[in-house]
Amino acid sequence: MDAHVAQLQMQYRNYILSLYQQGFLDDQFTELKSLQDDGSPDFVAEVLSLFFDDCVKLVGNMARALDQTGTVDFSQVGANVHQLKGSSSSVGAKRVKGLCINFKELCEAKNYEGCVRCLQQVDIEYKTLKAKLQDMFNLEKQIVQAGGIVPQVDIN
């Protein structure tokens, strides 16, 4: 086997494992990958793309809702958090999902400061994840370009 390909594959494996170990991803992401096949080779990329679009939109909504010089509509914020929690849960974005759970409680408690802080964290977190996953996709591309196959990584 080509040494270069093997090395890339090793790198890829380690990278994926680290994403799980550091809590960026959970086993729902594994499930997502299993839904991809030759018939739908870009499924994961497409779904993630939709997810990150959602993030931009929802974070924007929440920022606007929290940026009121008057009464903040916490139920509005909460509704957006609910959506984000749903989609992050579906893609296996573990940290984002975790933040959303906290966020929801803060909304219910109408904790303004808490919500603002949490929103900032959500913003950072989804962008971080996006960058990490981009790196992952780049590695995949490199492997394929080097003539190799992207390995299935067993998370256990």
Next chain:
Amino acid sequence: MVMAAEPQFHVLAVDDSLFDRKFIERLLQKASCQVTTVDSGYKALEFLGLREGFEINDPDAVSTSPVIHQEVEVNLIITDYCMPGMTGYDLLKKVKESSACKNIPVVIMSSENVPARISRCLEEGAEEFFLKPVRLADLNKLKPLMMKTKLKNQKLEEIEAPSKDESGTVAAVVEPEVKDLTEIGIKILPLQSEVEPKQVHLQVVQQEEQTMSNNKRKSVEEGLSTDRSRPRFEGITTAV
């Protein structure tokens, strides 16, 4: 493309979130189902041939002219619970209230685990309640259920079309059935059954199926009585 030895199930998936629609669509495809996705309960009812709470072919409806639209057989409805306007629960109720569609199994999905909500849905006739994110294993659980419904439809079709070889039973209905009106583009008016209430095991045929199935199907609601209260199109013979 694998030639499916196993039958194709057609699932109608309802969710207002684009993301969730994409997700459930892939899941269903992976489970070897044909999928139609819609973004609201209203669109779902439209697709099913129901509208605004009354059936298109309701004898009390203002218009009794045939509605020319294509209907396809639906073996399962899977719907999100939380949707603006018409919730999944509302949709469930409408489906179960409709004589044409009440036998289609309905599954509810929700991202929230609310026991009261779950039991309410199950009591209203939902087959299953899935917590999101739904998994492939969840959908595979539904296959026996869809198979059962599909087979029942087929069985009833055989009973009603004694011209077919494999049918050993001859029931009251002897009139030739129209198999494929897609060329003609006309939908047979359903027959309002005036029979006594059907037992649970004998379900109203929603659709007919061709043994050599193609994607286009028509939807017919039929009673098992020879007593026809609605006019039928004359002169249209079987085109199997």
